[in-house]
Amino acid sequence: MTSPPDARPTATPRRGGRPTREQAARLDRDVREHALRLFLENGYEGTSMDAIAQAAGTTKASLYARFPSKDTVFTSVFHWAMGRPDWPLPEPEPPDLDDLEGALTAIGQAALHRALDPSMIKVSRIAIAQADRFPELAHRIQLGAAGGSPRQRLVADLLRRHAAAGAITLTDDPETLADLYVGMVSSAPARLASFGVLPDPVEADHRVEAAVRLFLRALRA
Numbered sequence: 275m276t277s278p279p280d281a282r283p284t285a286t287p288r289r290g291g292r293p294t295r296e297q298a299a300r301l302d303r304d305v306r307e308h309a310l311r312l313f314l315e316n317g318y319e320g321t322s323m324d325a326i327a328q329a330a331g332t333t334k335a336s337l338y339a340r341f342p343s344k345d346t347v348f349t350s351v352f353h354w355a356m357g358r359p360d361w362p363l364p365e366p367e368p369p370d371l372d373d374l375e376g377a378l379t380a381i382g383q384a385a386l387h388r389a390l391d392p393s394m395i396k397v398s399r400i401a402i403a404q405a406d407r408f409p410e411l412a413h414r415i416q417l418g419a420a421g422g423s424p425r426q427r428l429v430a431d432l433l434r435r436h437a438a439a440g441a442i443t444l445t446d447d448p449e450t451l452a453d454l455y456v457g458m459v460s461s462a463p464a465r466l467a468s469f470g471v472l473p474d475p476v477e478a479d480h481r482v483e484a485a486v487r488l489f490l491r492a493l494r495a
Contacts, residue, residue, distance in 0.1 A: 304330045305337065309351045314396045318348060318404050348404075349411050352397070356414055362393035368428070374436045375486060378429070382459035382482040385425055389464035390472065398468040426452040433493075442493035451493075458485040 308329035312321045323344055327337040341347040359365045369380035388394060401408075401415035429452035437444045444451065459482050463473055473481070 306351050306354050309347050362391045378486045385456050385460040389460040395467045426456050
């Protein structure tokens with residue numbers, strides 16, 4: 275899903291007093307949701323703590339009680355977003371792992387669709403712009419834009435499964451091969467997309483199919 279439009283209303287301000295546990299959890303979620311939206315829309319430099327507090331319907335003092343600095347909000351929000359299975363779009367159902375070619379194709383398409391999602395492209399641009407300030411976060415974001423470690427683990431497990439059945443021969447450790455496969459289908463398109471170069475949908479599908487053929491040819495040689 276793409277980021278909400280700029281006209282999205284801010285949250286309703288809360289009354290004073292000590293919040294309940296449910297209210298505190300809701301406020302934490304609202305802060306992260308609105309901070310993520312503002313960072314994606316305006317970048318790191320263009321987003322202020324005042325704007326985050328106002329959008330989340332809380333006070334600046336309450337925001338600082340949770341996050342001592344904008345840097346803390348920034349890193350917390352993007353680690354939270356990148357760890358969500360439903361962001362920037364829901365993960366598809368796991369493929370049939372007994373069908374090696376079909377599973378690789380499905381995983382490759384999912385990785386590519388995630389990398390080319392408009393919100394993920396914005397995240398990649400922010401990661402590039404803030405790489406010196408947040409090097410670990412930039413690495414995490416780029417990993418997520420290219421498919422992410424959970425998807426790579428799925429490919430590694432898939433390879434082990436079919437190697438054990440004698441269908442393929444592993445030419446290297448499964449984790450390295452999985453990283454190479456996900457990189458083939460999504461890393462280059464993600465990098466180009468961060469500069470505004472988007473592939474045609476037909477071309478994108480062809481890229482995944484070509485990567486699967488090349489990958490399987492090496493494993494079955």
